[in-house]
Amino acid sequence: DAGITQSPRHKVTETGTPVTLRCHQTENHRYMYWYRQDPGHGLRLIHYSYGVKDTDKGEVSDGYSVSRSKTEDFLLTLESATSSQTSVYFCAISESGDRGAEAFFGQGTRLTVV
Amino acid sequence: GNSVTQMEGPVTLSEEAFLTINCTYTATGYPSLFWYVQYPGEGLQLLLKATKADDKGSNKGFEATYRKETTSFHLEKGSVQVSDSAVYFCALPSGGSYIPTFGRGTSLIVHP
Numbered sequence: 001d002a003g004i005t006q007s008p009r010h011k012v013t014e015t016g017t018p019v020t021l022r023c024h025q026t027e028n029h030r031y032m033y034w035y036r037q038d039p040g041h042g043l044r045l046i047h048y049s050y051g052v053k054d055t056d057k058g059e060v061s062d063g064y065s066v067s068r069s070k071t072e073d074f075l076l077t078l079e080s081a082t083s084s085q086t087s088v089y090f091c092a093i094s095e096s097g098d099r100g101a102e103a104f105f106g107q108g109t110r111l112t113v114v
Numbered sequence: 115g116n117s118v119t120q121m122e123g124p125v126t127l128s129e130e131a132f133l134t135i136n137c138t139y140t141a142t143g144y145p146s147l148f149w150y151v152q153y154p155g156e157g158l159q160l161l162l163k164a165t166k167a168d169d170k171g172s173n174k175g176f177e178a179t180y181r182k183e184t185t186s187f188h189l190e191k192g193s194v195q196v197s198d199s200a201v202y203f204c205a206l207p208s209g210g211s212y213i214p215t216f217g218r219g220t221s222l223i224v225h226p
Contacts, residue, residue: 040218043219045215094212097212098212100146100163101212102163103150104160108156
């Protein structure tokens with residue numbers, strides 16, 4: 001299994017508080033992604049990174065920011081959590097920008113905003 | 115941009131039944147196509163892939179053939195098991211990019 005660790009695995013937070021989710025990889029893969037999974041929507045891309053300090057927005061980036069200061073860590077921050085951000089968040093990594101490259105996923109973080 | 119459309123679930127089958135989960139794609143050119151599987155409480159993992167037209171990907175008894183004529187990549191298995199119960203996602207790289215883009219997922223429930 002690819003070495004991807006997401007933390008925390010579960011979190012309950014209050015509306016309006018900041019939350020940071022962490023993705024840590026031991027594979028030295030260049031590309032990292034944050035997705036959210038919601039019923040009826042499948043997986044939607046929030047942000048992605050193509051190298052240290054190189055990040056860009058996905059289709060549902062509003063209310064989220066990311067940082068990647070080291071190859072192995074990709075942080076997702078909810079600046080001020082809202083109930084609409086209750087979801088399961090997945091980090092994924094891939095080794096190359098080859099269009100045939102496989103993505104490897106973490107176990108997910110279940111976030112509940114109350 | 116590139117996208118995939120999957121049949122809605124859940125798909126409910128008895129053990130040893132034949133499985134088909136439909137996936138059609140819209141894409142510029144001929145990108146690689148993927149099927150991922152998500153078991154309960156876990157992240158997604160690659161099930162199989164095909165990198166060019168007419169290729170067949172296969173793994174764990176599952177198969178899918180890349181058909182450009184019908185822009186399809188349907189997932190099939192001849193005899194499902196209870197352990198195949200999971201959510202299956204069709205995927206491809208987004209248009210002009212490498213970023214994995216997923217369908218909405220199809221839940222499969224297999225009864226003994």
